[in-house]
Amino acid sequence: MEKLINDFSFGLFIWQVVIFVGLILLLKKFAWKPILDAVNEREEGIKNALLSAENAKKEMQNLKSDNEKLLAEARAERDALMKEAREIKDKMINDAKVEAQATGEKMIEQAKAAITSEKNAAMAELKNQVSSLSLEIAEKVLRDELSNKEAQTKLVEKMLGDAKLN
């Protein structure tokens, strides 16, 4: 111990403390702080990079499942659309059919009506013709009948006989 105390050099102590404390302060400003900051930053960077890679992976998976979902949705929609279209088509055909039938029936009806009226008209004309013809015939027959006296009287009698009977 005595040797230690004897060896102690105050001048060296002062130099050592001054240089060492100066060194700490200088290195703190120019070395340790930038080094530790850079290392921290690098470590943070690595951590963030790993994390973002993980996130990207997850996102990719999400996207993939989203895509699949979208695809399925699109497919379903397409199917629905097709079905609807088919239904519309069927309905349109049906409607057309029904309409056509109705129109046809109507046309037939009209035709029938027209035919009937034509027929009636023709019948009426025929009747008129027949009546006028029969009148003419009757006139001629009567004229013939009424040309001799006997025949006239016979006719009148006959007619009277008929009328009595009525």
Add this chain to the structure above:
Amino acid sequence: MVISKKPLHFIAALLVAFMPLVSSANPSNDSTAVEAHAVAKTEEASHEGVHAEPKDEKAKIKEFINHHLLDSHSFYFNADEESGKHFGFSLPIILWDNGFQFFSSSKFHNGEEVAEHNGNFYVLHHEKIYKTDASGKLNEEHGHPTNVRPLDFSITKSVLGILLIALLMFLVFTSLAKSYAKNGGIAKGIGRIFEPIVLYVRDDIAIPNIGEKKYKKYMSYLLTIFFFILFLNILGLTPFGFNVTGNFTITASLAILTYLITTFTANKNYWGHIFWMPGVPTPMKFILAPIELLGTIIKPFSLMIRLYANMVAGHVVLMSIIGLMFIFKSWIGSSLSFGLAFALSILEILVAFLQAYIFTMLSALYFGAGNEEHHHEDAHH
């Protein structure tokens, strides 16, 4: 070539085990006389306030190691004994003796001469500067000179080492800091080697001991102290012969800083546990308070002693083994001690890292203790 069926390192270990028996037998018979002579000579020399080189090899090595462990006022790689020439360079001497006295350490001529500056005379004795008269005589009492010691703010070898390491750290870590911005958050260059250690200090020293919330404000200190101790430990293993972290003054200053930071950043809970320990009977609280208070001082004290003792021990052992090479002067002994020195050097590198780690770890632990939040009573250990 098969010498024996035993594994090779077993034989090596055996050789090492027998080595001291062989070696101590040889030179001891004549060394005592020389040693005595050397001691007599050093005593004589110290009276004149001048060093004399001891002649004996062992004593010389011991002297060299002791000299190495001390701080030095000049920087020498090598010295030629015969011509007394030293290879290296002088360092500035700064003394506070009625104003700053500033001169070169070359004036001391490696502690052999009296330095005269501004009409004052100074003598360098065991790397301490004493004020003397013109003759350079030291008045000794119980082996310690009683002369006035002016406050010594010299740029010694240790100060030079600290400055070099501080500069190196500043350059390395600012370049690392800049490389992040330039390179998009990835380190480049020399600093890159230290990035994992910075992260290690953060993730395995600071966060587990201090806690996720509060570790940030201590990071600068922990990182600086870790690399400071580590670099100085490694510098101590270079052949330049620095022994900075094995210097009591340095470890004391580091420990004091840890103590001050712990004390001034501690929360109420920490002081509560020191002065009024919860969960124990009231009389015990009075007994525990001084113990706990003493504990706060013992903790940094142990930090100081641990680092100092480890580094000094490492240097002494390593230098002794290197010294053995010159004592053996036989090819078996010298090459074995070379191998041992090599193995120990590698071990010392491990120790350099380990001691830096332990100092930082324990500092973080003390900071963590000072910042512990109040838990349930049974959560305390």
